[in-house]
């Protein structure tokens with residue numbers, strides 16, 4: 454019979470006999486005693502490199518058994534053969550299927566071609582299977598419990614916090630807060646990534662290359678997005694994609710700011726940062742003929758900034774300056790009104806404290822409903838009806854919280870003595886964010902042969918308060 458010798462070096466034993474050459478000698482001796490021909494020997498070294506990596510030797514051994522090349526697998530002891538229950542089960546199932554003998558220097562010989570051998574293998578297999586299930590159930594329960602208690606169970610250090618997951622790391626927390634502001638004020642995720650990279654922050658993940666220490670990864674738009682959408686930053690514990698508890702760690706941003714940024718990032722019509730810094734209205738304004746977004750460019754002469762309809766036929770291309778000047782004068786006019794602050798803030802601004810309290814109350818009620826359901830105090834259909842109602846209410850409150858966060862954008866302008874100067878001091882991306890909150894902009898063709906700017910060709914439609922949550 455052809456035999457496959459499988460050896461494993463592991464650090465869990467200091468026993469002299471476990472040294473791999475001794476293991477090998479013993480296996481070869483057993484093979485010659487039985488008259489087996491050793492056709493292959495594989496060694497795995499658990500001491501080297503990543504522990505989670507699949508063991509090449511073990512896999513090679515399974516492949517050899519699968520292909521029918523060997524009738525015997527030889528190892529020093531059962532615990533040398535398999536490292537975990539999952540591998541053990543794979544091996545038993547395969548050997549059973551292929552009628553292969555498992556032989557150990559220290560331990561039983563399992564002949565899977567005989568009824569007795571199969572019986573033993575079945576039992577060993579079901580013990581392994583039972584342990585796997587028990588373990589994963591235990592792990593699932595433990596993870597769920599930790600989540601419901603708002604505990605952090607470890608893992609990669611979250612950006613903004615120390616490795617304990619509980620202590621805020623001030624420099625990173627400040628960067629995160631600034632990023633929420635930037636996104637709210639119209640910056641793209643790519644701009645945030647660039648800022649974080651230039652400030653020397655990394656994602657904490659290292660890219661390993663053979664023989665190298667690995668380079669810390671740079672931020673990219675998608676990794677920034679993951680950070681900003683993580684409810685960890687408002688001290689909420691998430692389990693399986695849902696907020697399940699108040700976390701044990703402190704928040705980095707307020708709930709309304711978080712909700713506002715979430716609304717911005719999840720808005721499919723979000724104006725991307727590609728728009729180009731010099732153009733106030735590109736992507737924000739729409740064509741008055743077809744409704745397509747208005748983009749920058751398409752000027753008739755070089756050097757002239759222009760807006761054009763982005764539809765394939767393009768309904769117009771017109772000079773940018775007069776349009777922008779008009780829009781800016783209207784905005785400054787609105788915000789300079791003596792009652793602007795009252796209009797924008799007192800009437801529009803939801804009471805964030807009150808909303809937050811309501812949201813907390815609703816979340817608590819949702820928890821209580823689940824308990825009632827579990828204790829049969831409520832039927833399943835009652836439960837569904839009640840929770841659907843509560844969730845809808847919660848969604849409304851969360852969108853109002855988002856409005857509260859968004860309206861903060863107008864704060865500096867409303868407080869300014871000289872609104873025009875304050876407006877001009879804003880970056881284009883912040884100006885865009887202000888426009889986005891205040892109005893919809895529709896640009897019409899300038900008219901044939903018209904040289905003078907006609908303000909009726911630029912339509913500014915105030916956004917009503919109840920639009921603010923959507924747009």
Ligand SMILES: [Zn+2]
Nearest residue numbers: 740743762768
């Ligand atoms: Zn058009």
